Amino acid sequence: MILLVINGAPRSLDLPEDFPLLWALRDILGLMGTKFGCGIAQCGACTVHVDGVAVRACITEVGSVAGSRITTIEAMADTPIGTALQSAWLELDVVQCGYCQAGQIMSAGALLAENPAPDDVAIDAAMAGNICRCATYQRIRAAIKLASRQPQADRRHQ
Amino acid sequence: MTTISRRLFLQTGAGATGALVVGFGWSDTAAANARPMLLGNYVSIGIDGTVIVRAPNPEIGQGVKTSLPMLIAEELDVDWDRVRVEMAPNDPTRFGQQDAGGSMSIHRNYTALRRVGAAARWMLVDAAARQLNASHGEFSTAHGRVHHSSGQSFDYGELAVAASLLRPPDPKSLVLKDPAKFSIIGTSRRGVDSARIVRGEPIFGIDMTIPDMAYAVYVKAPVFGARLLRCELAAARAERGIIDVFTLKGQGDRHGLQDGIAIIASSWWYAQTARAKLEPLWDTAIGVGHDSTLYRDKAHSLLAKPGAMLEEKGDVEAALAQAAQRLTADYEVPFLAHAPLEPQNCTARVKGDSVEIWAPTQTPEEGRQLVARTLGVAPDGVVVHMRRAGGGFGRRLENDYMAEAASIARHAGVPIKLVWSREDDFAHDFYRAASYHRLRAGLDKRGRVSAFAAHGVTFAHGSEVAQAAGIEGNGFESRVVPASRLEQSLIPTIVPTGYLRAPVSNGLAFVRECFWDELALAANMDPVAFRLAALSNVGGSGGSFDAARMRAVLEAVALRSNWARTRLAKGQGMGVACYFSHSGYFAEVARVRVDADGHWQVLNVWVAGDIGSQIVNPLAARAQVEGAVMDGIGSMHAEITVVNGTAIQTNFDGFPLLRMPEAPVVDVEFVMSTAAPTGLGEPALPPVLPAVANAIHAACGARVRQLPLTAARIQAARRG
Numbered sequence: 046m047i048l049l050v051i052n053g054a055p056r057s058l059d060l061p062e063d064f065p066l067l068w069a070l071r072d073i074l075g076l077m078g079t080k081f082g083c084g085i086a087q088c089g090a091c092t093v094h095v096d097g098v099a100v101r102a103c104i105t106e107v108g109s110v111a112g113s114r115i116t117t118i119e120a121m122a123d124t125p126i127g128t129a130l131q132s133a134w135l136e137l138d139v140v141q142c143g144y145c146q147a148g149q150i151m152s153a154g155a156l157l158a159e160n161p162a163p164d165d166v167a168i169d170a171a172m173a174g175n176i177c178r179c180a181t182y183q184r185i186r187a188a189i190k191l192a193s194r195q196p197q198a199d200r201r202h203q
Numbered sequence: 204m205t206t207i208s209r210r211l212f213l214q215t216g217a218g219a220t221g222a223l224v225v226g227f228g229w230s231d232t233a234a235a236n237a238r239p240m241l242l243g244n245y246v247s248i249g250i251d252g253t254v255i256v257r258a259p260n261p262e263i264g265q266g267v268k269t270s271l272p273m274l275i276a277e278e279l280d281v282d283w284d285r286v287r288v289e290m291a292p293n294d295p296t297r298f299g300q301q302d303a304g305g306s307m308s309i310h311r312n313y314t315a316l317r318r319v320g321a322a323a324r325w326m327l328v329d330a331a332a333r334q335l336n337a338s339h340g341e342f343s344t345a346h347g348r349v350h351h352s353s354g355q356s357f358d359y360g361e362l363a364v365a366a367s368l369l370r371p372p373d374p375k376s377l378v379l380k381d382p383a384k385f386s387i388i389g390t391s392r393r394g395v396d397s398a399r400i401v402r403g404e405p406i407f408g409i410d411m412t413i414p415d416m417a418y419a420v421y422v423k424a425p426v427f428g429a430r431l432l433r434c435e436l437a438a439a440r441a442e443r444g445i446i447d448v449f450t451l452k453g454q455g456d457r458h459g460l461q462d463g464i465a466i467i468a469s470s471w472w473y474a475q476t477a478r479a480k481l482e483p484l485w486d487t488a489i490g491v492g493h494d495s496t497l498y499r500d501k502a503h504s505l506l507a508k509p510g511a512m513l514e515e516k517g518d519v520e521a522a523l524a525q526a527a528q529r530l531t532a533d534y535e536v537p538f539l540a541h542a543p544l545e546p547q548n549c550t551a552r553v554k555g556d557s558v559e560i561w562a563p564t565q566t567p568e569e570g571r572q573l574v575a576r577t578l579g580v581a582p583d584g585v586v587v588h589m590r591r592a593g594g595g596f597g598r599r600l601e602n603d604y605m606a607e608a609a610s611i612a613r614h615a616g617v618p619i620k621l622v623w624s625r626e627d628d629f630a631h632d633f634y635r636a637a638s639y640h641r642l643r644a645g646l647d648k649r650g651r652v653s654a655f656a657a658h659g660v661t662f663a664h665g666s667e668v669a670q671a672a673g674i675e676g677n678g679f680e681s682r683v684v685p686a687s688r689l690e691q692s693l694i695p696t697i698v699p700t701g702y703l704r705a706p707v708s709n710g711l712a713f714v715r716e717c718f719w720d721e722l723a724l725a726a727n728m729d730p731v732a733f734r735l736a737a738l739s740n741v742g743g744s745g746g747s748f749d750a751a752r753m754r755a756v757l758e759a760v761a762l763r764s765n766w767a768r769t770r771l772a773k774g775q776g777m778g779v780a781c782y783f784s785h786s787g788y789f790a791e792v793a794r795v796r797v798d799a800d801g802h803w804q805v806l807n808v809w810v811a812g813d814i815g816s817q818i819v820n821p822l823a824a825r826a827q828v829e830g831a832v833m834d835g836i837g838s839m840h841a842e843i844t845v846v847n848g849t850a851i852q853t854n855f856d857g858f859p860l861l862r863m864p865e866a867p868v869v870d871v872e873f874v875m876s877t878a879a880p881t882g883l884g885e886p887a888l889p890p891v892l893p894a895v896a897n898a899i900h901a902a903c904g905a906r907v908r909q910l911p912l913t914a915a916r917i918q919a920a921r922r923g
């Protein structure tokens with residue numbers, strides 16, 4: 046039995062140590078917000094927080110996070126950063142297909158927790174691991190700035 | 204089709220609010236639009252005033268679950284906040300063609316769905332008129348209420364039951380709103396599902412769960428179309444979590460079920476890991492000789508000989524002989540994968556002859572027919588539920604994963620959710636076909652293009668051009684050049700090909716518009732001025748192509764990008780291109796930086812587009828353009844390489860997509876014209892590739908005529 050603390054609730058799971066967190070969330074616990082995109086830490090669709098740090102759930106073995114605090118997109122609205130990001134996302138109509146967006150918000154959330162006013166360089170660095178196949182990058186960048194109360198202009202290439 | 208059939212769809216029952224829900228519908232097989240379609244059951248109004256509008260077409264990120272209901276709500280005269288949008292069931296007899304492709308949703312539905320809203324509004328007014336014994340002219344509607352000139356008014360909910368019993372109006376009697384009075388169409392509305400998405404709610408295909416469901420993977424041949432010779436299953440069966448392992452025989456349909464091994468497990472991960480215990484033997488001989496490098500060699504030998512003549516105008520050889528200057532160039536684009544971020548997946552339940560399917564799809568009805576054929580059951584027994592799709596890009600015009608899921612569920616005897624791994628997705632795509640082009644042109648003494656000859660090599664399945672692998676299109680050149688021709692040669696392939704966002708145009712625009720840049724420079728003219736001059740040669744109406752609209756977007760983008768007046772830093776360049784596709788006119792300017800080592804980055808893209816007289820949802824429309832532009836740029840970095848009938852790129856590490864640091868700043872301007880509104884998912888994509896390649900040439904002098912546009916190719920071109 047492995048004990049995971051997911052969105053504040055303890056859950057004990059009968060899974061092998063090397064079972065990926067992504068599939069424990071999706072198939073065993075029914076938390077579908079965390080998405081499968083690549084399975085090899087290339088796309089960021091499966092991003093969750095482990096003790097506040099953004100990690101890729103597809104390559105995270107449940108045995109390695111036993112006892113850690115795991116936060117998924119389903120609990121992001123419980124934090125001020127999460128609600129700020131979600132409302133900025135809606136305000137700027139970031140979503141196209143939407144499949145990557147949970148992962149994007151999780152990466153952005155970890156960024157803002159560490160850096161409350163990230164500039165463009167910091168945003169590039171924190172978000173480079175999250176693919177958006179619909180390429181909503183311009184609005185994601187603006188939404189992170191809106192959520193952190195900064196002017197939205199992209200200042201990289203002036 | 205001139206017969207008009209009108210039917211009232213009456214639907215009563217308890218709505219979500221517990222109120223009586225009364226449905227209006229109206230069907231018209233002669234809808235005055237691009238194609239006939241049946242309309243029905245789009246609107247339900249509860250007695251509590253709840254307004255439900257059904258979105259007929261699949262949502263793949265192009266925003267039609269929002270924009271199509273906006274068309275209905277506008278003419279219904281109801282506040283958008285009061286509208287609840289629901290996904291319609293797949294039922295072409297009630298909703299006409301329900302697909303997502305070709306940027307056709309707005310094109311086909313702009314008038315048709317406004318008429319649905321207007322018909323429902325007419326019935327509400329009629330109900331009020333009957334109640335007050337007054338005539339229609341004495342009523343007006345606004346904000347979901349019918350107002351009589353006496354001052355008396357009714358909420359739509361109060362009229363719903365009476366209105367639902369009335370005959371729908373004669374379509375000809377409907378007067379649609381003056382666009383100047385629009386309060387929903389033309390205003391920015393956020394995606395109707397977005398709030399659920401940012402909270403992580405399970406609304407995608409892959410999120411579907413049904414009771415007693417097991418998880419499945421389906422292992423197919425590493426070589427396209429190879430048959431399964433044998434496979435030992437016992438070792439996989441013995442793995443943890445495995446419920447069943449079995450083989451299925453393909454049906455010889457590239458678009459349907461292929462030979463494979465199904466693994467059923469209590470979690471997708473258990474099924475996925477058990478694959479390693481299979482050692483299938485495939486008949487891979489079929490793949491020999493199907494190789495990107497062999498294809499390229501073959502293409503070059505074909506280009507040296509005459510091809511089949513597809514189009515010919517005037518005497519091209521004579522015109523070339525008389526030209527003051529002649530240019531020849533070879534261009535090439537590779538195979539590409541679609542790679543929507545949500546892998547292919549499908550949930551299926553089979554009980555006897557009744558089949559239920561939940562899937563992300565762009566063509567639900569084709570999927571339903573495919574499932575029926577695959578299982579040998581009547582189509583009436585098959586229901587396909589459209590789930591939100593995590594991207595489409597043309598991949599989900601194919602429903603192969605539905606055929607698999609249905610077959611697996613029937614054999615397994617339990618409902619299953621089939622999920623492809625990313626590796627499955629790259630290995631079993633319907634790829635954008637590679638193509639190889641030789642272009643020749645002559646310029647006269649005044650720098651005008653006097654002759655144009657194109658020879659394209661593409662792929663064939665049997666004797667037919669492979670799906671979506673056409674190279675048709677001297678559309679522009681045949682109009683602006685006095686002598687032109689197009690030849691085609693074919694290479695037989697086993698690689699499955701298909702429609703990728705802006706099919707054909709996504710490769711051809713690069714080929715043609717880079718060559719036009721070469722011609723402009725050879726003529727010693729500014730590339731914008733050169734194109735404007737060529738466009739002013741187009742005589743008559745030019746068929747479906749209107750040169751004046753293209754000139755207008757070119758002029759707009761030149762102004763907006765400060766073309767030819769921007770002082771650029773060292774290593775930077777600006778390039779321009781324009782392209783007409785999917786009824787849209789787009790001109791784009793890119794500003795790029797090329798580093799000493801050949802790496803390049805797009806800094807800005809300016810877009811001017813004309814898709815007609817009305818942008819339905821400006822916020823979402825700009826998003827489509829931003830995405831299309833970045834999608835096009837991303838595609839310049841990627842390729843699928845075929846080796847012995849296998850795609851060798853297996854995941855995003857080998858097939859790079861655009862990421863945040865590489866995303867340029869995209870500026871979008873819509874140029875309004877008087878044409879009927881058309882679609883936007885695709886036409887902004889094609890011109891960005893040549894605009895970027897032309898900017899790279901301007902920045903560093905490297906003319907790269909082959910995609911992907913790698914740093915190595917830039918360095919090689921620089922060395923000359």
Ligand code: FES
Binds near residue numbers: 080081101103
């Ligand atoms: S699914 Fe984990 S990074 Fe792609």
Ligand code: FES
Binds near residue numbers: 144176181264544
């Ligand atoms: S919105 Fe579609 S992948 Fe990001």
